[in-house]
Structure formats: C-alpha cells, structure tokens
Amino acid sequence: MSxxxxxxxxxQRLPTGGCDVAGQAAGEARRLSPGNILLRVMLICIAxxxxxxxxxxxxxxxxLELAADPVRNAITVKSVALGGPADGLRxxxxxxxxxxxxxxxxxxxxxxxxxxxxxxxxLVEDPDGLESYAALADFMKRQTELAGIISGxxxxxxxxxxxxxxxxxxxxxxxxxxIADLPVVFWVQLLSGLxxxxxxxxxxxxxxxxxxxxxxxxxxxxxxxxxxPAAIYSTRELAIDGGSFFGLSVLNxxxxxxxxxxxxxxxxxxxxxxxRPVWLLAIPVILAATLTADVTRLLPDPxxxxxxxxxxxxxxxxALILLQRWLARDMPVTRAAMxxxxxxxxxxxxxxxxxxxxxLLLEIEPAISQGFAFAFFLLIYSGIALGIRRYRxxxxxxxxxxxxxxxxxxxxxxxxxxxLIWFLHLERGPALGISLLITSFGYLPLRDALWRGIYSKxxxxxxxxxxxxxxxxxxxxxxxxxxxxxxLLARLYDPLKIVPAKxxxxxxxxxxxxxxxxxxxxADSPALRLSYPFAGKGxxxxxxxxxxxxxxxxxxxxxxxxxAYDRGVLEERQRIARDLHDDVGARLLTGLxxxxxxxxxxxxxxxxxxxxxxSGLNGEEAALDRVLAEARHETARRLETVxxxxxxxxxxxxxxxxxxxxxxxxxxxxSSVREIVSNVMRHAHATRVRADxxxxxxxxxxxxxxxxxxxxxxxxxRGFGLGNVQRRVEEIGGSLTATSTPGGTxxxxxxxxxTAGHP
Amino acid sequence: MPALATNLSAHKCLLVEDQPRxxxxxxxxxxxxxxxxxxxxxxxxxxxxxxxxAASGLGGDFTLAVIDLGLPDGSGIDIVRRLAAERPDTLxxxxxxxxxxxxxxxxxxxxxxxxxxxxxxxxxxxxYLRRIEQGEPPLSPSIAHRMLAHFRTPRPMSPVRxxxxxTNREIETLSLLSKGLTVAETATRLGLKPxxxxxxxKAIYQKLNITSRAEAARxxxxxxxx
Numbered sequence: 001m002s003x004x005x006x007x008x009x010x011x012q013r014l015p016t017g018g019c020d021v022a023g024q025a026a027g028e029a030r031r032l033s034p035g036n037i038l039l040r041v042m043l044i045c046i047a048x049x050x051x052x053x054x055x056x057x058x059x060x061x062x063x064l065e066l067a068a069d070p071v072r073n074a075i076t077v078k079s080v081a082l083g084g085p086a087d088g089l090r091x092x093x094x095x096x097x098x099x100x101x102x103x104x105x106x107x108x109x110x111x112x113x114x115x116x117x118x119x120x121x122x123l124v125e126d127p128d129g130l131e132s133y134a135a136l137a138d139f140m141k142r143q144t145e146l147a148g149i150i151s152g153x154x155x156x157x158x159x160x161x162x163x164x165x166x167x168x169x170x171x172x173x174x175x176x177x178x179i180a181d182l183p184v185v186f187w188v189q190l191l192s193g194l195x196x197x198x199x200x201x202x203x204x205x206x207x208x209x210x211x212x213x214x215x216x217x218x219x220x221x222x223x224x225x226x227x228x229p230a231a232i233y234s235t236r237e238l239a240i241d242g243g244s245f246f247g248l249s250v251l252n253x254x255x256x257x258x259x260x261x262x263x264x265x266x267x268x269x270x271x272x273x274x275x276r277p278v279w280l281l282a283i284p285v286i287l288a289a290t291l292t293a294d295v296t297r298l299l300p301d302p303x304x305x306x307x308x309x310x311x312x313x314x315x316x317x318x319a320l321i322l323l324q325r326w327l328a329r330d331m332p333v334t335r336a337a338m339x340x341x342x343x344x345x346x347x348x349x350x351x352x353x354x355x356x357x358x359x360l361l362l363e364i365e366p367a368i369s370q371g372f373a374f375a376f377f378l379l380i381y382s383g384i385a386l387g388i389r390r391y392r393x394x395x396x397x398x399x400x401x402x403x404x405x406x407x408x409x410x411x412x413x414x415x416x417x418x419x420l421i422w423f424l425h426l427e428r429g430p431a432l433g434i435s436l437l438i439t440s441f442g443y444l445p446l447r448d449a450l451w452r453g454i455y456s457k458x459x460x461x462x463x464x465x466x467x468x469x470x471x472x473x474x475x476x477x478x479x480x481x482x483x484x485x486x487x488l489l490a491r492l493y494d495p496l497k498i499v500p501a502k503x504x505x506x507x508x509x510x511x512x513x514x515x516x517x518x519x520x521x522x523a524d525s526p527a528l529r530l531s532y533p534f535a536g537k538g539x540x541x542x543x544x545x546x547x548x549x550x551x552x553x554x555x556x557x558x559x560x561x562x563x564a565y566d567r568g569v570l571e572e573r574q575r576i577a578r579d580l581h582d583d584v585g586a587r588l589l590t591g592l593x594x595x596x597x598x599x600x601x602x603x604x605x606x607x608x609x610x611x612x613x614x615s616g617l618n619g620e621e622a623a624l625d626r627v628l629a630e631a632r633h634e635t636a637r638r639l640e641t642v643x644x645x646x647x648x649x650x651x652x653x654x655x656x657x658x659x660x661x662x663x664x665x666x667x668x669x670x671s672s673v674r675e676i677v678s679n680v681m682r683h684a685h686a687t688r689v690r691a692d693x694x695x696x697x698x699x700x701x702x703x704x705x706x707x708x709x710x711x712x713x714x715x716x717x718r719g720f721g722l723g724n725v726q727r728r729v730e731e732i733g734g735s736l737t738a739t740s741t742p743g744g745t746x747x748x749x750x751x752x753x754x755t756a757g758h759p
Numbered sequence: 760m761p762a763l764a765t766n767l768s769a770h771k772c773l774l775v776e777d778q779p780r781x782x783x784x785x786x787x788x789x790x791x792x793x794x795x796x797x798x799x800x801x802x803x804x805x806x807x808x809x810x811x812x813a814a815s816g817l818g819g820d821f822t823l824a825v826i827d828l829g830l831p832d833g834s835g836i837d838i839v840r841r842l843a844a845e846r847p848d849t850l851x852x853x854x855x856x857x858x859x860x861x862x863x864x865x866x867x868x869x870x871x872x873x874x875x876x877x878x879x880x881x882x883x884x885x886x887y888l889r890r891i892e893q894g895e896p897p898l899s900p901s902i903a904h905r906m907l908a909h910f911r912t913p914r915p916m917s918p919v920r921x922x923x924x925x926t927n928r929e930i931e932t933l934s935l936l937s938k939g940l941t942v943a944e945t946a947t948r949l950g951l952k953p954x955x956x957x958x959x960x961k962a963i964y965q966k967l968n969i970t971s972r973a974e975a976a977r978x979x980x981x982x983x984x985x
C-alpha cells in the first residue's frame with residue numbers, strides 16, 4: 001500500500017507499473033481522437049439498442065398484460081393491448097389465465113395437445129430470486145414448454161372469470177410484438193445500460209492509459225451487459241425459451257460481476273493506488289470462479305449464487321470508498337471529489353442492492369421492479385459526469401463536455417439520415433419524385449450546412465495569420481503577448497486544453513499519436529501543450545505541424561525584431577545621454593570650477609537641467625513617490641551645507657505610488673523645489689524649512705515654508721526666482737501661492753495629477 | 760577622525776579624470792581633505808591601467824582611487840573592477856555628475872565604495888571625501904531603490920545567498936534612504952546612532968559587490984566560459 005501517493009503521482013506511476021491494463025487495451029485505440037472513439041461508442045450503443053429491441057420484439061406476442069397473483073398462485077389479466085392478437089376477447093382485468101395450450105384443432109392426430117397450467121411463478125421477473133436450483137431448473141423447463149406453445153400458430157387460452165367463476169377457452173394467433181408494445185420498464189433498463197456504457201467510454205476516450213478511467217469504463221460495459229439481457233427477459237410477456245433465458249441470465253450475471261469487479265478495482269486505484277496494479281487481476285479470477293460455481297449450480301441456491309456476491313461486492317466498494325476518503329483526509333480537493341464520487345456510487349449501486357438484493361436475501365418480495373431499479377445506476381454515471389465538471393474527477397474538466405456536444409451532433413445527423421431513408425422507403429411510388437426534390441433542394445444542403453457548422457476545420461487565410469503573429473509580437477506588455485499567443489493557438493487549433501508543458505520543448509512537436517502538440521516558449525509564454533485539437537474531433541496532422549512551425553518562426557522573428565528595435569531606441573537614448581554627460585556636462589563642470597561665485601549658480605542650474613533631461617530620456621513616467629524622494633534628498637543635502645534644519649514628514653505611500661508624473665511634470669516640480677530652496681538659502685535668513693505634502697486623488701499640493709524674515713513686498717527676491725517657478729508650475733497646469741509674513745514665507749505649489757494606467 | 764585621515768595621508772591616491780580643470784579641482788579637494796597625500800593622476804583609461812601596472816611592480820599600493828566614469832577611451836568602471844579584484848583594500852570612489860541608479864549602480868556593483876558629485880561646492884566635497892574614507896558612503900534614493908529591488912529579486916541558486924542577503928536593519932535603512940531621508944534622519948527614525956546607520960550603508964555596498972561577483976561567475980559558468 002502506498003502511503004504517500006497523490007492523484008497525480010499515481011498517474012505518473014502507472015505507465016511504469018508494468019501492468020497498465022487500460023493502457024494495453026488502449027494500444028490500438030490510442031491512435032484515434034476522443035471524438036472518433038466516442039462516435040464509435042455511439043454507434044455501438046445504437047447497434048446494441050437495435051439488437052436488444054429486435055430480440056425483444058421477435059418473441060411471439062399474445063397482446064395480454066399479465067400479472068402474478070401470489071395469493072392464489074395464479075396469473076391474471078391486467079389489461080388487453082388494443083389492436084393486439086387478444087383484442088376483442090372477453091377478458092376483463094382480473095380474469096384468471098389458468099392455462100395455455102396448443103390449439104386442439106391444430107394438434108396432429110394421435111397427439112395429446114400440450115396444455116400447461118400457469119402459476120404465479122411463471123411471471124417472476126428474474127429467476128435469480130428462486131429458493132433453489134431445482135426450482136430454477138423447473139422454472140426453465142416450464143419456460144421452454146410455454147415458449148413452445150406460444151410460438152405455435154394458434155394458442156388456446158383457458159380463462160376463469162373472476163366474478164362468475166365460469167371457465168372458457170379462447171383461441172388467438174400470436175404475432176410479433178411491435179416496438180410500441182414494449183413496456184416502459186424495458187426502455188428504462190435499455191437506457192440505463194446504454195447511458196452507463198457511453199459515459200464510461202466518454203471518460204476513457206479522454207484518459208486513455210489511465211487505469212482508473214479504464215476501470216470506470218469497464219464498469220459501464222458491465223452495466224450494459226447486465227442491463228440489456230435483463231431488459232429482454234424481465235419484460236417477456238409470459239415466457240421465452242429456457243435455453244435463451246439461461247444464456248441471457250448468464251450474460252446478466254457476467255455483466256453484474258464485471259460492474260462490481262471494475263468498481264472495486266477503480267477504488268483500489270483511485271484516487272490513491274492501494275495495491276500494485278498486478279494484484280487487480282485477482283478480482284476477475286475470483287469473480288470468474290464465483291460465476292462458474294453459480295452457472296454450474298455448485299452453490300446452495302440461486303440467491304447465494306447471485307445476490308450474496310453482489311452484496312459482498314457492494315460492501316467492498318463502500319469499504320474502499322471510506323478508506324480512500326480517510327486517506328485523503330489531508331487533501332481537501334481530493335476529499336471533496338471522493339465524497340462526490342463515493343456518494344454517487346454508494347447511492348446508485350447501494351439503492352439497487354437495498355431495493356432488490358437485500359429483500360431477496362431476507363426472502364421478502366422487492367418493493368419495486370428490478371427493471372426500474374436499474375435506473376439507480378444512472379445516478380452513478382450522471383453523478384460522475386457532474387463530478388467531472390465540479391471536481392475535475394479523473395483530471396477532466398469543463399472542456400471534456402465539448403466533445404459530447406460534437407458527438408451528439410454527429411449522432412443527430414446519423415439519425416436524420418436514417419429517418420430520411422425510412423421516409424423514402426415508405427413513400428416509394430408516385431411520391432418518389434417529390435421526395436427526391438425535397439431531398440436535393442432541402443435536406444442535402446441543410447445537412448451539408450449542419451455538417452460544416454459542426455465539423456469543419458476553418459484555417460484562417462495567410463494574411464490573417466501574419467496579422468495574428470504580429471499582434472502577438474508587438475503587444476505592449478508581456479502578459480498581453482502571452483495571452484494573445486494562446487488566443488491565436490486556440491483560434492487555429494481549437495484544442496480542448498492548453499496547459500504549460502511539463503518538460504522543456506525545443507521545437508514544435510506532435511506527440512501522443514497526434515493527440516497533443518508541444519509548442520516551444522515564444523512570445524514570453526512558457527512552452528505549451530495543446531491537447532485534443534479541433535474540439536477533440538481530430539488530431540494534429542503534418543499540415544498542422546508545419547503551420548505551427550511557421551507560426552513559431554514568424555513570432556520568434558518578430559520578437560527578435562522588436563527586441564532589436566527596443567534596443568536601438570534605448571541605445572540611441574543612451575548615446576544622447578552619454579554625449580550630454582561627457583561633452584556638455586564636462587564643459588559645464590570645467591566652467592563651474594573656474595568661474596566666479598556669481599556665475600556658478602547658473603552653471604549649477606544647467607547641470608541640474610542636464611540631469612533631469614538625461615533621466616527624462618528614459619522616456620518613462622516617474623512614480624510620484626520616487627520624484628518626491630529625489631527632491632527630498634536633494635533638499636536635505638543642500639540645507640545641510642548651510643545648517644538649515646529640514647522637516648519633511650512622510651506621507652501616505654499608497655497614493656504616491658499610484659500617481660505618476662510625466663517628464664514635464666517631473667522637471668517642473670523638481671526645478672520648482674530647487675528654486676524655492678535656493679531662495680530660502682540665499683535670502684530668507686531662516687533656520688528651519690518645512691515641507692508639507694497633501695495628496696488627493698487628483699491634485700498634489702507641496703507647501704514649503706521657512707521661519708525667515710519673509711519676502712519684501714516688492715523686493716528683489718520676488719523678481720529673481722519666483723517668476724521662474726510660477727512659469728514652470730503654470731506650464732503643467734498648476735498654480736503657485738506665496739504668502740509672506742515677517743515670521744516666514746510659505747510657497748504652495750498645486751499640481752494636477754494622473755494615476756498610473758489611467759492617463 | 761583625524762587619526763585615520765593622517766594615516767591615509769601617508770599613502771597614495773590614484774586620480775583618474777580627463778578634464779584638466781576638473782582634475783585640478785579634485786586634486787585640490789583631495790589635498791585639502793587629506794593633507795600630505797601623494798596623488799598620481801591619469802587622464803585616460805589607458806594611463807590609469809599603466810599606473811596600476813607600474814604600482815604593482817613597485818609594491819606601492821594605492822589606498823584611495825577617485826575615478827571618473829566617462830573617460831575618452833572607455834569607462835572608469837574597468838578600473839573600479841580591476842581594483843576590486845586585485846587590491847580589495849583600495850577605496851574606490853567614483854566621481855560623477857549624476858547620482859542616479861543608471862550611472863552608479865553598475866559602478867557600485869563593480870566594487871566602488873562611494874561616489875562624489877563633481878558639481879558640489881568644494882567644501883562640501885571635502886566633507887564627503889572624509890566621510891567616505893571613514894566608512895560613511897552616500898546613497899541617493901534612486902540607488903537605494905535599485906538596491907532594494909536587486910536584493911529582493913530571488914536568486915534561488917545563489918550559493919552566497921546567506922552572506923549576500925541583507926539583514927532586516929539594512930533593509931529598513933535602504934527603504935528609508937530610498938524615500939529621500941539622509942543617513943542622520945534615518946538614524947533618528949530608527950533610533951540608532953548615525954555611525955551605526957553609516958556602517959549599514961557600507962555593508963550594503965559590500966554585499967552588492969559580493970552578489971554581483973557571484974552572479975557574474977554563475978553567468979560565466981552557465982555560458983561555459985569558466
């Protein structure tokens with residue numbers, strides 16, 4: 001028993017397990033797309049349904065609906081089918097059908113006509129519930145006799161009227177049953193079997209090679225083999241030949257054990273493998289022995305032969321489900337999935353066992369017909385189908401439903417075709433011409449349009465591909481590029497799944513016999529694995545591979561070109577920045593180191609401007625918090641040299657990080673702060689400077705105040721620097737407010753802002 | 760700390776600067792900062808390399824190197840790198856007119872232990888020179904910001920991660936500096952002595968150099984060059 005395995009680990013381990021049952025079985029089918037397989041499955045379903053219905057209606061038919069009366073140990077008429085062979089007989093509901101026999105007049109001379117007295121036991125739905133194998137053998141013998149009588153040309157029916165106690169004999173000619181005569185319980189069993197089989201096969205078609213999915217599909221096959229024979233024999237009118245009955249019954253038992261065994265194997269290996277796959281082979285061995293012992297009547301009675309093993313299988317399944325749930329107690333997702341899967345199985349199969357097997361074991365008459373109880377199995381399979389959607393059972397997701405849609409489309413077309421052929425067949429003769437016209441001008445174009453609508457692979461024209469590739473390569477952000485690349489691949493190949501490839505991919509490659517395609521990393525996207533192309537209906541062919549290669553090359557080329565372009569822009573900017581630095585900067589610096597004090601501030605300002613320009617050459621918008629940090633740093637350094645204290649409190653970071661300044665705003669703001677601080681240093685005779693920043697969603701207010709002498713109302717201070725500040729601030733749509741008192745000056749700059757991403 | 764300054768004054772300084780006036784000006788600043796220091800000047804990358812070759816032959820090592828980045832025949836970073844590799848004891852200081860990350864980060868990663876802004880007043884410059892020499896390098900907000908980003912980038916395969924990783928205090932220091940606070944203000948904010956914060960900054964410089972060298976080596980191995 002594995003104590004550490006998880007679902008995915010279990011799946012990875014399977015191929016090396018040496019006994020990949022499902023994988024081996026799937027070896028041949030692996031080359032088909034899931035859609036293709038599912039289409040075949042649908043065809044098998046149709047064929048199985050046709051065969052079952054054909055067998056069911058091939059039995060001779062009396063046209064009586066009979067009911068067992070266990071109290072009187074008799075068979076009574078429940079109703080008479082309208083238009084049936086018995087229509088018109090004086091057989092009111094409740095009339096006892098005492099015996100049937102070959103018609104006296106048709107019996108050949110010298111032979112006593114066969115007459116069989118009927119008992120309630122002749123109508124038993126499934127003989128598995130009989131008390132002994134002897135009773136079973138007797139039952140089969142009587143079935144053979146009854147079937148022999150009914151298959152005669154004429155059948156004599158001995159009725160005993162309930163009220164009058166009079167007996168009378170009626171003679172009828174049995175004929176084949178029509179489809180409409182089959183009872184509802186027949187269809188319930190047929191549909192339950194087919195649905196279980198189809199859902200199992202659907203899961204398997206997408207998870208071939210997965211043991212659990214294989215076992216699930218096998219259980220569906222078992223249900224099919226169990227339900228279809230039961231549908232035939234349990235809805236017989238009165239009797240079918242004992243030999244055929246026995247054969248159908250064995251098939252039913254075989255299917256039942258297959259279902260139970262496959263379910264046990266499923267929960268022995270899913271979600272966590274509990275035993276080595278090779279041990280699973282013990283299940284068919286044990287069940288085959290049980291079946292043989294039952295068929296050869298080595299067991300005490302039929303109930304022990306069938307219902308006891310069924311009950312034990314059910315108990316084993318429940319125990320395994322509980323164990324799996326317990327093992328998954330630390331994995332919430334697996335546990336939720338197990339709860340769902342387990343609940344479906346326990347309620348579905350458990351209800352069947354509880355309704356049929358347990359009453360029979362306790363020798364009580366089951367409350368409902370076994371045929372209707374088959375509908376419980378639909379609970380299992382529809383529950384699992386829902387689980388796939390909700391819990392990604394078997395690692396399948398929403399995408400797996402698309403394939404059902406397309407296959408259903410194909411089946412609809414098939415049925416339309418069949419209906420058309422049938423219609424033409426009926427309308428042979430004068431109407432043939434009209435039929436042909438309708439077919440040629442109405443049906444065929446419609447069918448063609450439907451087919452193309454559902455099935456065609458539409459490859460976009462070359463110029464569209466090129467545009468798509470360029471769109472991918474020249475998207476502005478990485479995320480956008482990745483997203484567009486995926487969208488392009490999805491548009492081209494319509495795969496059911498696109499996931500990052502787990503292994504490195506060097507070049508485009510088609511793997512898993514055309515079911516998957518690997519795409520190398522391009523357009524800032526990781527390597528991708530595309531699974532089940534064309535909505536699961538097709539496979540990756542050489543043409544698709546070629547196209548993908550071209551596309552990857554195209555996007556890579558475009559990527560390179562874009563990179564080169566970006567690099568070129570950057571290099572050019574860097575060159576300009578370098579020239580400014582090396583040439584202009586150096587000259588200014590030389591000047592700075594040789595001129596007098598009056599000119600020095602001008603050169604300083606020029607150098608500062610070059611700094612701003614160089615950082616502006618990056619072309620990027622600057623985050624407000626960064627700009628303010630630089631301004632604060634510069635101010636602090638400058639004030640430090642002249643011994644003026646600075647108070648510049650921190651502000652709300654969130655807002656400052658989101659707000660961005662473009663180059664002009666940055667330059668205006670930084671220059672203004674520089675100018676204001678210069679004024680303070682030169683003229684204010686201050687000892688402290690305080691900066692206050694107020695930020696609303698749309699505006700920044702920066703107030704710089706000092707404790708100096710204040711500005712003379714009309715003095716030289718006003719004209720020198722503040723004009724420049726005012727001009728700069730107004731250029732970016734802001735305003736400057738200066739207030740001056742003898743106790744200090746306060747300059748407030750208000751600047752409108754924009755937030756990142758919302759210019 | 761005059762003791763240290765005098766100590767250094769007994770040693771040699773390499774000054775690499777191509778503009779004659781600026782070179783003279785820096786020369787003056789260095790002499791004022793460290794009276795008695797002997798200064799060897801070079802006006803190009805080539806000359807600077809030659810100086811280093813000659814000095815290693817004589818065994819007389821430079822204690823200090825002030826290096827301009829934009830030289831006519833290449834970038835001063837080459838000298839910084841060479842000094843870091845060959846004479847780790849030499850204090851490399853980059854002289855620049857830009858204190859933003861684009862210009863200085865690479866130099867610091869290459870092993871520079873401080874930088875000077877060439878348009879500063881000479882008195883201020885002397886102050887900064889002394890501070891750097893005493894182990895208190897400057898750090899502008901943009902460089903601090905860049906360093907924060909650098910150290911926050913996960914380098915999962917780095918063998919020197921533990922040595923190069925910053926301590927919590929160092930990260931606090933960096934993030935306050937990146938908001939524009941000075942070293943003194945940072946110290947007040949953290950309730951530490953300015954010298955302690957200065958030592959964090961010095962440590963950050965060294966750690967950046969260590970991770971950069973480790974990364975360069977790893978890159979070389981990855982490309983099969985080493």
